[in-house]
Amino acid sequence: DAKTTQPPSMDCAEGRAANLPCNHSTISGNEYVYWYRQIHSQGPQYIIHGLKNNETNEMASLIITEDRKSSTLILPHATLRDTAVYYCIVRSRIYNQGGKLIFGQGTELSVKP
Amino acid sequence: DGGITQSPKYLFRKEGQNVTLSCEQNLNHDAMYWYRQDPGQGLRLIYYSQIVNDFQKGDIAEGYSVSREKKESFPLTVTSAQKNPTAFYLCASSGWPTSDTQYFGPGTRLTVL
Numbered sequence: 160d161a162k163t164t165q166p167p168s169m170d171c172a173e174g175r176a177a178n179l180p181c182n183h184s185t186i187s188g189n190e191y192v193y194w195y196r197q198i199h200s201q202g203p204q205y206i207i208h209g210l211k212n213n214e215t216n217e218m219a220s221l222i223i224t225e226d227r228k229s230s231t232l233i234l235p236h237a238t239l240r241d242t243a244v245y246y247c248i249v250r251s252r253i254y255n256q257g258g259k260l261i262f263g264q265g266t267e268l269s270v271k272p
Numbered sequence: 273d274g275g276i277t278q279s280p281k282y283l284f285r286k287e288g289q290n291v292t293l294s295c296e297q298n299l300n301h302d303a304m305y306w307y308r309q310d311p312g313q314g315l316r317l318i319y320y321s322q323i324v325n326d327f328q329k330g331d332i333a334e335g336y337s338v339s340r341e342k343k344e345s346f347p348l349t350v351t352s353a354q355k356n357p358t359a360f361y362l363c364a365s366s367g368w369p370t371s372d373t374q375y376f377g378p379g380t381r382l383t384v385l
Contacts, residue, residue: 195374202276202362202376203315246314258303258368259330262314 163247168267171241177234179266181247184228190251192223193260194232196243203246203262206232237270244268275299276377278363283382285357293348293380295363301375303368304346308332309360309379318361321346322368350382357384 164182171177183192193208207214207221209230214221220233234241244265276297285291297304303322307315317330321340335354340346346365350357360381364374 200360200379200381202364202379203374205373205375208373258366258372258374259305259317259320260315260374262307262316264314 163249163263165245165247165263165266167264168269170269170271171234171237173239173270173272174236177237177241177268177270179232179234179245179247179268180229181232182229183247183249186227186249187251190249192221192230193248193250194219194221195246195248195260195262196241197246197265198240198243206245237268239270239272242268242270276363276365276375278361278377278380281378281380283380285382285384287384288352290349290351291357291382293350293361293363293382295346295348295377296344297346297363297365297375297377298344299365299367299375300343301365301367302343303366304340305364305366305374306330306336306338306346306348307362307364309362315362318348357382 191208191210194206195203197203207219209221223230244267246262246265248260279294305320306318309315316332318336319338321327324343327338327340337349362379363377366374
């Protein structure tokens with residue numbers, strides 16, 4: 160599975176959009192980009208995933224660059240409850256064994272009033 | 273209410289004792305996973321199971337054992353052979369291979385004194 164690079168921490172003002180970047184320059188054609196988040200001392204929560212096209216759901220939007228070497232998770236109107244560690248994970252749905260995930264260090268997002 | 277339950281939330285044990293962490297799911301998922309998380313770190317995979325009566329080692333299986341006798345249950349035993357057992361333990365399940373979104377339990381924080 161391709162390795163990902165994320166900034167260790169970011170701040171965002173409440174009500175503003177939070178844009179969390181992820182670099183995955185060694186991603187291969189069959190690898191998806193997944194985002195999870197983990198609020199302190201809780202289990203991680205799935206947010207969104209995509210392959211090539213941009214995706215949007217009720218929680219967030221995922222923008223993947225045309226060359227697929229990087230992506231951005233967008234929380235359109237961040238609230239204090241969005242304060243968490245956000246993990247960007249890249250993995251293949253074809254070759255990966257049993258759907259396991261490989262978590263990096265993630266980005267600690269602090270939403271401030 | 274569908275989901276994953278882990279019990280207890282906090283567990284204390286003396287060094288040298290084996291301890292078993294419970295994980296139950298009612299999502300009808302075939303695949304289940306155990307992760308370990310140390311302070312300030314991402315999650316690391318201990319064991320996973322794709323189907324009843326079958327399981328595979330993850331990246332850090334030494335000192336741990338699992339069983340999968342029922343679809344709903346995937347208990348993890350932390351043995352006395354695990355050198356640094358104090359950690360936050362997370363269980364997850366997914367509908368692999370149909371869907372690979374993982375759903376996590378609330379976690380068990382194990383402290384070995």
